[in-house]
Amino acid sequence: MIDTHSHIYLPDFDEDRAEIVANAQKAGVQKILMPNIDGQSVRSVISVEEEFPGYCYAMMGLHPTSVKGDYLEQLANVEYWLRQQDFLAIGEIGIDLYWDKTWEREQREVFRTQLNWAKKMGKPVVIHVRDAFEAVFQELDKVHDGSLKGVFHSFSGNKSQARRAVEYQGFMLGINGIVTFKNSNLDKVLTEMGPEKLMIETDAPYLAPVPYRGKRNQPAFIKHTLEKLAAIFDMTPREMDELTTRNAAQLFGLDVQ
Template sequence: MIDTHSHIYLPEFDEDRAEIIANAKKAGVQKVLMPNIDGQSIRSVISVEEEYPGFCYAMMGLHPTSVKGDYQEQLANTEYWLNQQEFIAVGEIGIDLYWDKTWEREQREVFRTQLKWAKKMGKPVVIHVRDAFEAVFQELDKVYDGTLKGVFHSFSGNKSQARRALEYQGFMLGINGIVTFKNSNLDKVLAEVGPERLMVETDAPYLAPVPYRGKRNQPAYLKHTLDKLADIFEVTPEQMNDLTTENAVRLFGLDV
């Protein structure tokens, strides 16, 4: 299994990170991919990658909820680090209008800028979208030319949004514990679009799947999301894992 989106570098794991990683390996997780948030998290995400080489992989990007008055400085810092060393993806980037629409114009600019960097560098993007599908599609359309690839992380949209997202060739849907939530309706959405372009993730420490909902999430819980997907598509968990792992390996250029 590959956890394609996990924040195990955050302070929530400082006390027991080694144990969390041991749990992940024991559960069958081969790799954990770690999206950056902003300037404050860069040192941590790089440090965890260095401590667990070949298992933890860092991305570099500026998260939309961190786009405030200092966004130009934050963006310049993100670009600096992208040019300092190798990262597997540009992420986590996107648009989030759930909490606050104050910085929508700046979020769009930051998102678009990072999409252009990714395209120029030939790296995949990891897109965060919350209450902002239309805005994300509008900005993607300005940059997308068939060469850009990536994933709509923590996908929880409706059927038309799922179909629209998959119109971008080379893009996947990242599925996490939300699919196990009773009233998410995500199972019905995914049944419509099929399993071919899905990947699995935890978004740890957030969005723990049933039966751990409400608790701190961790990569070892990935199996519960895979099991739910296997139920939806009436395949074995092993078959679902093979498909999602292959998608992750291909998108991020991983060695397995």
């Protein structure tokens, strides 16, 4: 298993990070991929990658909910770090209109800018979208030419949004604990489109799967998402593991056993 989206560099894990990583390894997680949030989280995400080399991988990007009045300064900081070292991907980026629509224009600009960086650098993108699928699709349409690839992280959209998302060549859906929630209806959405373009993630410390819902999430819990997906598609957990791991390895250019 590869946890394709985890924030184990956040302060939530400062007291027991090594134990959390050991738990993940014990549970069969081969790699943990960590998207950046903004300028405040950069050094943490890099330091965790350095602490667990070849196991934890840093990405670089500006999260949409961090797009405020200082967004140009924040963008410049991301660009600076992208020049300093090689990151696995550009992320997490996107548009989030759930909490606040005040900065929609700026969020669109920041998203588009980072998509163009990804194209130039040949890096995959990790897209955060909440109450903003139409806006995300509009911005993707402006820049997508077949050279972009990436994942719609924490996917929880409807059937038409799922279909449209994977119509972008090279794009997949990141599935986490939401699929185990009783009223998410995500199982019905996924059943219609098939398992071929899926990857698994935790979004730790958020969105812990059943039976840990409401608790601090961690990469070791990803097996519950895997097992739920396997049940949805009438596959064995091993078959689902092989499929989702292969998808993640191909998208992010990872070597896996």
